[in-house]
Every structure is written in C-alpha cells, then in structure tokens.
Amino acid sequence: MNIQSVHNISITGIAAAVPKQVVTNPANRSTKLTGVRERRIVEESICTSDLCYTSADSMLNELGIVRTEIDVLIFVSQTPDYKLPVTSALLQDRLGLSQSCICFDIPLGCSGYVYGLYVLSTLISNGTLKKGLLLAGDTITREVNSKDSSTCNLFGDAGTATLVSYDVNAKPIKFNLGTDGSGYRSIIQTDGGSRNKATKGSFVEQEDVNGNITTPLDIKLNGAEVYSFGTDKVSEILQEFCEQLEIQPPQVDYIVLHQANKFMNDRIVSRLGFNNKQAISSIELFGNTSSATIPLTMVTNLKQTQQQQSILMCGFGVGLSWASAFIKQSDIYYSNLIQI
Amino acid sequence: MDQFLSEFIDEFAQQFDEGLIVSKETIKPTTQFRDTVEWDSIGALYIITMMEDVYNVKITGKHLQEDLHTFEDLINLVEVK
Numbered sequence: 001m002n003i004q005s006v007h008n009i010s011i012t013g014i015a016a017a018v019p020k021q022v023v024t025n026p027a028n029r030s031t032k033l034t035g036v037r038e039r040r041i042v043e044e045s046i047c048t049s050d051l052c053y054t055s056a057d058s059m060l061n062e063l064g065i066v067r068t069e070i071d072v073l074i075f076v077s078q079t080p081d082y083k084l085p086v087t088s089a090l091l092q093d094r095l096g097l098s099q100s101c102i103c104f105d106i107p108l109g110c111s112g113y114v115y116g117l118y119v120l121s122t123l124i125s126n127g128t129l130k131k132g133l134l135l136a137g138d139t140i141t142r143e144v145n146s147k148d149s150s151t152c153n154l155f156g157d158a159g160t161a162t163l164v165s166y167d168v169n170a171k172p173i174k175f176n177l178g179t180d181g182s183g184y185r186s187i188i189q190t191d192g193g194s195r196n197k198a199t200k201g202s203f204v205e206q207e208d209v210n211g212n213i214t215t216p217l218d219i220k221l222n223g224a225e226v227y228s229f230g231t232d233k234v235s236e237i238l239q240e241f242c243e244q245l246e247i248q249p250p251q252v253d254y255i256v257l258h259q260a261n262k263f264m265n266d267r268i269v270s271r272l273g274f275n276n277k278q279a280i281s282s283i284e285l286f287g288n289t290s291s292a293t294i295p296l297t298m299v300t301n302l303k304q305t306q307q308q309q310s311i312l313m314c315g316f317g318v319g320l321s322w323a324s325a326f327i328k329q330s331d332i333y334y335s336n337l338i339q340i
Numbered sequence: 341m342d343q344f345l346s347e348f349i350d351e352f353a354q355q356f357d358e359g360l361i362v363s364k365e366t367i368k369p370t371t372q373f374r375d376t377v378e379w380d381s382i383g384a385l386y387i388i389t390m391m392e393d394v395y396n397v398k399i400t401g402k403h404l405q406e407d408l409h410t411f412e413d414l415i416n417l418v419e420v421k
Contacts, residue, residue, distance in 0.1 A: 029357055033382050150381040186401075210381045224384035224401025231388075232398065263385065 001240050004175040009121040010167035012131075013333035015059035016160040016299040017051040018286060019043065020339045025153045035262025039156035039287035041141050046340065048079045049087050051159020052135035053094055059161050059335050060095070065131070068098040072132035074120050075105045076112040076291045078318075079139045091135060102129070109187070110258045110317025111177075112136055112291030114325050117162065118175045124166050134162040138290035140219065143189060147205070147213035151221050154261075156287030160295035174326040176241050180233070183320035186225040191216035223261075226317065230264045234316045235271045241324050242272070247312070249273040254302070256313040259283035259293035291315070299334050306330055345369060348415055351394055353377065355386035369412035391417070 018040040025031045025038065042051070052075065060067060073095075075088040088103035097103075102123070108115050113136045120132045137159030144151040191202040202216045214220050242248075255274050257265045262283055269279040282289075282297040289296055294313050302309075308330045316322035341364075349367055353359045356377040360367075367376060377383065384404055391397045395418045399408065408414055 030382055033385065210379065210384075212381065222401060222405075223381040224388060224404055226401070227385045227388060228400040228402070232400070267389075 001176055001237075001244055003241070003244055004118065004122075004177075005172040006118070006121040006125050006175060007172045008125050008127060008166055008168050008170055009173055010165055010170040010329055011327065011332050012163040012165045013059050013063055013335065014160065014162045014295045014299055015055040015335035015338065016158060016292065016296045017054040017058075017338035017340055018156070018158045018296070019046065019051075030149065030153060033261070033263045034154055035281070035283045036154055036156075036287045038285050039141070039153070040158065042139050042157045046139070047081050048077045048137045048139045048157070048159050049075070049081050049091055051139075051157065051340065052077075052137050052161055053091060053159075054338055054340055055159055055335070056091075056095055056133055056135055056161035058338055059163060059333070062335060063163065063333060065163065067096045070095075070097050070101055070131050070133055071129035072102045072120060072123050073097060074103075074116050074132070074134050076108060076116040076134065076136040077105065077138050078107055078109050078290065079143065080105060080107070088135075108319070108321060109138065109290045110260060110293075111315040111319065111321040111323045113160075113294045114175070114313055114315045114323035115177060115321070116291070117164070117173075117325060118177060118323060120164050121173060124164060127166050130166045132164045134164060136160050136162070136295060137292040140288070140290050143219045145205070145214045145218040148218065150210070150212050150223050151219060154221075154288050156289050158286060158289035158292035158296050160292045160299070162295055171328045174245055175323065176237065177323040178237065178321070180320045183225065183229060186222045186229065186320060187219065187318040189217065189219050226260065227264050229320055230260065230316060231267050231271070234314065234322060235268050237322060238268070238272055238312075238314055238324060241326070242312070245326055247310075247326065249275075249278070251310060252278060252312050253309045254311045255279050256294050256297050256311060258315040258317060259286075259297060260288050260317055298332075300337055302332070302334055304331060304333050341365070341367075342369075345411065345415065348411065348418075351390060352387070352411075352414075355390055356383060367411065369415065370410050372409050373411050373414065374409070
C-alpha cells in the first residue's frame with residue numbers, strides 16, 4: 001500500500017452550511033437501513049457554491065484571515081455552477097481573494113474531501129504557498145429522481161470550507177488514495193457529458209429490475225455493488241492503512257467515514273474494531289451529502305480543543321474511488337453550523 | 341422439502357419485513373428467490389449480509405445481480421464451502 005506523508009500542514013478551521021429546509025423521511029425499512037431520518041434540501045436558487053461561499057466567508061471573518069493571503073482555492077463538487085468555467089474561479093472573485101490565488105475544481109464525490117485535502121496539503125507543504133481553502137459540497141438532491149427509491153430519500157445538500165495552513169510544527173498527515181474504475185457504473189449519471197450528450201431521450205424514464213425509475217440524466221446507484229465495495233474493499237484498505245501506520249483502534253479518537261449508509265458504515269466500523277463513540281456521524285440528520293459528509297460530520301460533532309486528537313477519515317464511493325487520511329492535531333476551529 | 345432448503349428459506353424470508361409473499365410449500369430449489377418476497381435494492385444488501393453472517397459465504401453485489409437467481413444458486417455456494 002502506498003502511503004503518502006505530507007508535512008508542515010495543519011487544519012486551521014472547518015465550517016459548514018446546510019439549507020434551512022428540512023425533509024423528514026418516512027419511518028420504514030429503507031430509513032432503518034440508511035439511517036437517514038432527516039435531510040436538508042436547497043431552494044431552487046441556491047447552488048453548492050453558495051453553501052461553500054457562506055461557509056468560507058463566515059469562517060474567514062471569524063478567524064480574522066486576510067483574504068489576499070489565501071494562496072490556493074480548490075472546489076470539490078459534482079454540482080458546479082456551470083459546465084464551464086470552473087466554479088473555483090467564481091468563488092475567487094466572490095470571496096475577494098487575490099488574483100494570484102491558484103484556483104481549480106476537482107469533480108469528485110464521496111472521496112472528494114480527502115482527495116482535495118491531499119492535493120491542497122501537498123501544494124502547501126513545501127512552504128511556498130502558506131494558506132489554502134478547500135471548499136467541498138454538493139446539491140445532489142437535484143440530481144436524483146423522486147421515483148427512485150434507492151436514492152430519493154438518501155441524499156442531502158451541504159457545502160463546507162476547510163482552511164489549511166503551512167505549519168512547520170505540525171505532525172505529518174498520512175494519506176492513502178486509490179481508484180477502481182472497473183466499478184464506474186456503480187454510481188453514474190450516463191447522459192449530459194461528452195460520451196452521451198443530452199438528447200430528448202435523456203429525459204425518458206426507465207424502470208430497473210428493482211422497480212426504481214430514473215432517466216439517463218438522473219444519478220443511478222447500484223446499492224448492492226456499493227455496499228460490497230464498502231464492506232469488503234474499504235474495510236480491507238482501512239485495515240491495511242492502520243496496520244502500516246501501526247495504529248490500534250484505542251489510539252484513535254475519532255473515525256470519520258463518508259456518510260453513505262449507516263448499515264454499511266456500522267459494519268465497516270465493527271470489522272475494524274472501533275466503537276460507536278469513536279465513529280461520529282451526520283447521516284441521521286443530514287443524509288449523504290457527498291464530499292461534504294466528512295467535514296460536516298466533524299463540524300456537527302467536534303469542538304475546538306487544545307488537546308491533540310487523532311482522527312482517521314475515509315471517503316469512498318463514486319468512481320470507484322477512495323481516500324483515507326490520519327491526522328494528529330490539536331486546535332482545529334469548528335464554526336457553528338450555518339443554515340441558509 | 342429438503343430440511344436445509346426449508347431452513348434457508350426461513351432465514352431468507354426473515355430479511356424482508358413482509359416475509360414470503362408466496363406459499364412456502366410451492367418453493368423449489370429452482371424457484372427464483374426474487375419472486376418470493378417484495379424484492380428491492382435493500383433486500384439485496386440484507387441477502388449479501390445474511391450469506392456472510394449466517395453462512396460464511398462472501399458474495400458481491402455484482403455476483404448477486406448477475407449470477408444468482410434461484411434458491412439453488414445461493415444454496416450451492418454454501419454447500420461448496
């Protein structure tokens with residue numbers, strides 16, 4: 001297993017914003033399995049960038065950060081404002097960042113936060129750049145079909161902002177990232193890209209063998225394949241990651257898994273030997289918020305502390321893609337959850 | 341009905357809130373298991389879990405969807421072990 005060690009990086013702060021609109025799921029078998037009791041749904045006029053902008057703007061003000069000192073902005077999302085230009089460019093302007101700021105988008109989902117954290121950390125690690133913003137989130141509720149029982153009650157919307165700083169006193173962050181593109185069909189929107197441009201046929205609803213209805217423009221989720229991937233492959237990867245780093249479960253304060261499905265996550269946590277106190281979650285009240293799940297879970301569960309904390313995080317899913325990180329740090333600022 | 345098949349059907353039916361939607365006596369090894377319950381995508385997850393936890397057989401979502409259709413298909417995996 002390839003483990004990357006990234007030095008001189010500390011996470012200064014994390015902020016998160018969710019829509020005000022709460023949707024309560026029916027109490028049925030699906031809700032019991034997924035664990036999603038409530039979700040937040042954006043109004044039509046709100047995009048992921050708005051949620052991320054609000055998170056970043058608020059946190060930068062709270063921390064008294066000079067905006068022109070932000071050297072990098074990465075926007076991780078599968079729901080950009082436009083097909084082009086990149087949404088990070090719009091956010092650079094909106095946040096009042098310097099024109100010297102390096103800006104780009106990473107269109108990853110479930111693994112996107114940790115992928116983004118890795119890329120951002122690597123850019124800052126040698127000290128040439130000093131501060132960076134990782135904005136991660138999605139408005140996936142717009143991309144699913146209300147007649148698809150495998151997705152319609154699973155997703156919620158959220159946007160987050162993480163401020164990362166160059167810090168020579170920081171302990172190295174350990175990363176492992178990977179991909180299995182043979183599983184690309186497990187979570188897919190087939191039409192609207194270059195492979196299948198949107199046509200009239202893209203709006204035609206089709207029923208699958210399980211009775212779920214989607215158009216080719218909707219997200220199609222193969223729950224059974226993703227479940228196998230999570231409980232088998234991701235468990236193995238995390239097991240090996242911990243073994244190589246010589247981490248035992250009692251040495252970890254928190255394990256933060258991508259919030260895809262409570263049944264699946266409970267199984268992964270149990271297999272790895274962690275307990276429920278360590279495995280913090282946000283799926284119950286916010287659903288699967290794509291690349292926002294890990295930072296949203298941290299904002300809604302953790303408090304700033306002078307005590308060093310060990311946090312193991314893992315994002316996994318669409319691609320198929322996965323990324324794990326092990327962070328040992330104190331004093332991460334967490335904003336109060338913002339609702340817009 | 342074979343004892344093992346009977347017990348397997350009981351275990352299988354327990355994974356679904358409504359249990360069997362057909363009479364148990366009509367089920368044969370060649371019966372399509374998806375036709376005996378209110379099958380949905382959640383059912384697939386419970387069956388994958390059941391096969392591992394109760395019978396110590398690992399199956400993937402892909403394997404279940406593409407290759408496993410009858411009770412015999414599932415039971416054969418157990419017996420091969």
